[in-house]
Amino acid sequence: MDVRIAFYSYFKDLTGCAETTESLAPGATIADLITRLQERFPRLIPMERSTLVAVGVEYQPRDYVLVPGEEVSLFPPVQGG
Amino acid sequence: MSWSRVKRFRCFLQFRAAETPIPVKRHLVINAEPIDERSLQQGRDASTTAGAVLVFLGVVRDSEERGPIQGIDYEAFLRMAEHQFSMLFDEIERRWPIESIRLTHRVGYVRAGEPSLWLEILAPHRGEAFAAGQWLIDEMKRVVPIWKKPRVVQAPLP
Numbered sequence: 607m608d609v610r611i612a613f614y615s616y617f618k619d620l621t622g623c624a625e626t627t628e629s630l631a632p633g634a635t636i637a638d639l640i641t642r643l644q645e646r647f648p649r650l651i652p653m654e655r656s657t658l659v660a661v662g663v664e665y666q667p668r669d670y671v672l673v674p675g676e677e678v679s680l681f682p683p684v685q686g687g
Numbered sequence: 688m689s690w691s692r693v694k695r696f697r698c699f700l701q702f703r704a705a706e707t708p709i710p711v712k713r714h715l716v717i718n719a720e721p722i723d724e725r726s727l728q729q730g731r732d733a734s735t736t737a738g739a740v741l742v743f744l745g746v747v748r749d750s751e752e753r754g755p756i757q758g759i760d761y762e763a764f765l766r767m768a769e770h771q772f773s774m775l776f777d778e779i780e781r782r783w784p785i786e787s788i789r790l791t792h793r794v795g796y797v798r799a800g801e802p803s804l805w806l807e808i809l810a811p812h813r814g815e816a817f818a819a820g821q822w823l824i825d826e827m828k829r830v831v832p833i834w835k836k837p838r839v840v841q842a843p844l845p
Contacts, residue, residue, distance in 0.1 A: 615834035615836070616836075663770035681764070681832060686804070686835075687745045687827060687828055
């Protein structure tokens with residue numbers, strides 16, 4: 607299944623892109639996606655613990671099971687104001 | 688309907704009115720326009736029961752930990768930021784008897800000395816206005832997807 611991934615803030619600099627897609631096995635979780643992205647973008651590895659993940663407009667935990675066509679966003683801690 | 692049933696129904700309605708919070712008036716703006724305090728103040732819609740008007744302005748400082756800066760570039764994941772603010776407003780509605788919340792957050796480049804955030808809370812008393820305002824800003828910095836990137840002042844070439 608394909609999922610779309612968007613990067614925000616300095617994650618765009620770490621990956622060199624604002625968006626990408628990944629093909630994952632059915633039943634794959636966010637943790638699986640992060641592992642795959644770390645293989646493609648090793649500069650994300652040091653950020654693993656602080657990385658926030660949203661599916662659509664909701665935060666989701668690492669064990670969230672992805673559904674085909676979902677849009678996943680990865681970003682560093684937020685800091686508005 | 689008999690008179691006793693009417694009375695019971697009225698009591699039920701009064702009970703429901705006491706239990707159901709009055710919806711908070713909400714106004715959220717996230718855009719790149721400079722914050723116009725005077726215009727926002729003129730747009731205030733306070734009832735005679737609002738004894739507290741809390742206004743908070745977040746202003747970009749001219750220095751960060753690493754030294755002087757010219758300003759800050761703000762970036763937002765807009766759709767999610769609006770959704771997260773909406774959930775925070777829902778929670779405020781559950782926790783405090785707030786009458787109105789208006790919040791404006793700038794994105795894009797904001798020069799040092801200019802406001803990036805304007806918040807107004809109207810409430811019957813100051814306690815709930817201060818508490819809700821403090822809580823909202825703390826939670827915003829925890830869950831609303833907005834990021835800052837300071838523009839560092841370039842040192843003059845030797």
